[in-house]
Amino acid sequence: MLIYPNFSSSLMTINKETVKKISKLSRIASNEEFENSMIKDLNSILKFVEQLNELNISNTEPLSSVVDQKLYQRDDVEKKINEKKDILQNSPVKNENYFVVPKIIE
């Protein structure tokens, strides 16, 4: 799982399996050439980020936002605009009311 990875524990390396998995999860078509170039790029990025490990952050709270502002909130008011036509316009396949997609049932 790549959930909030803890970079400080050990150097993470990207191998072919990882690239294949991320491609699959992201629905990005992959081939040998693409995978090799990704392994190179991603590892070099990780290595760059790895420099942060030189800092001692044991007493630093994780940063949640760089914006010094409160979360903007809106009132519970309905906006009564029917945008059906606009949003369906972008669907490759549709009928009068629905987006139409290949059958997704198990």
Place this chain on the structure above:
Amino acid sequence: MADNKFDYYLDGKTGKWEVIIGLEVHAQVTSRAKLFSGSSTKFGSDPNTQVSLVDAAMPGMLPVINKFCIEQAVKTGLGLKAKINRFSKFDRKNYFYADLPQGYQISQFKFPIVGEGEIVLDMPYGTKVVGIERLHLEQDAGKSLHDQDPENSFVDLNRSGIALMEIVGKPDLRSPEEVGQYVKKLRSIMRYLNTCDGNMDEGSLRADVNVSVRKQGSQQLGTRCEIKNVNSIKFMQQAIEYEAKRQIDIIEDGGTINQETRLYDTKKNETRSMRSKEDAHDYRYFPDPDLLPLVLDSEFIENIKKTLPELPDEKKHRLMNDFGLSSYDASIIISEKDISDYYEDVAKNSDYKLAANWMIVELFGILNKEGKEIKDSPVSAVNLSKLINLIKNGTISGKIAKTVFEQMVQRNENPEVIIEKSGLKQQSDPKELEIIIDNIIKNNQDKVIEYKSGKIKLFSFFVGQAMKDTAGKGNPQLINNILSKKLK
């Protein structure tokens, strides 16, 4: 309650098995607009008519949180006696599915808005406290229809972006019965709070059910399977029973359980593996850069606390302590908000104890027979309270009241009118009753002698005669008193 011991263990070839269950309940927040857009949340509208550009995930659209949905989540948290987190955050949960236009669901992963709480269940073997792990806010997905076309699925995004509360329970449940009670209690709390309508038919309340098994007496947890998106209590219970037996068979045959996501097929009554969910737990959560952290000040939380209504558990104690209801009766009255509201309407204008008796015995008898819910009750709360008052002030006897009640069920009529029209009013004039009783004594001298020589059982014979001679309308209390005096 010594006979009522917990005993839900499943028999396997090698002995008895205990079933461990934990629920993740998805409850739709009652609100006018969606969690991050102004689209309506109304159920049953024409497809794709309540989808804003935000809900359709058009490029450049930004989410703005609905303040009321935050209040609703905090309110629900307080109702679950849970810790409210002053700091929470929104994360992206990434997966691809046709009814998820963003390609991710905005949810709360690491810092949920509500922390640990509890729900108290009334089981036949006593009360049981079930832990709540957390409650967080997230977006609902759209809806796919699979039965409209043989080749294709149809997608309706009206539901996309409606606020959901995911309520994660601890694995404290041990039987389908407890699961049923848990869902009912949770639903009842949310209905009292008006934070979720709990309508399972419309999908406002659905659950993922985690099931594992272990040998009776073992303390170790087994590997669990997650049954996705079950939308009725009955199906949850059937799915658990099937899944537990499946796991027991595998383990007893020397196999091991794979941790996986399964779906429950309601037609075949079986669970099966969902291949599309192989990577389901690889959601690559990360903080949503479009949303700042949600920080609540204590005043905001205190203000919501002040608006909390009386909740089912508190109400139960009040009914028992202040009005002497039994634990059983009180549990039934508080079980559903609709029942509780009806009860209050009847009781506050009549009598708390009699109101409970009449509802539980007579009214629910009729409702069960006719397969109706309390909101469709053929007898209104006003008329039932009138009937109870007529019994209380001696206008009619309890027995006559049942006859009147039957007529009220036929046509929700004022019981005062029914009594007037049918001449069912109780005969409570002591002088008239005395004349009738004197006659009975005169015509049954032999019985009087027997009675006086010790056959005291005959007393009921005289009462019966008096009731007969008054066509059932004699005031039983008065008849008893007069007879006691005359037969001394």
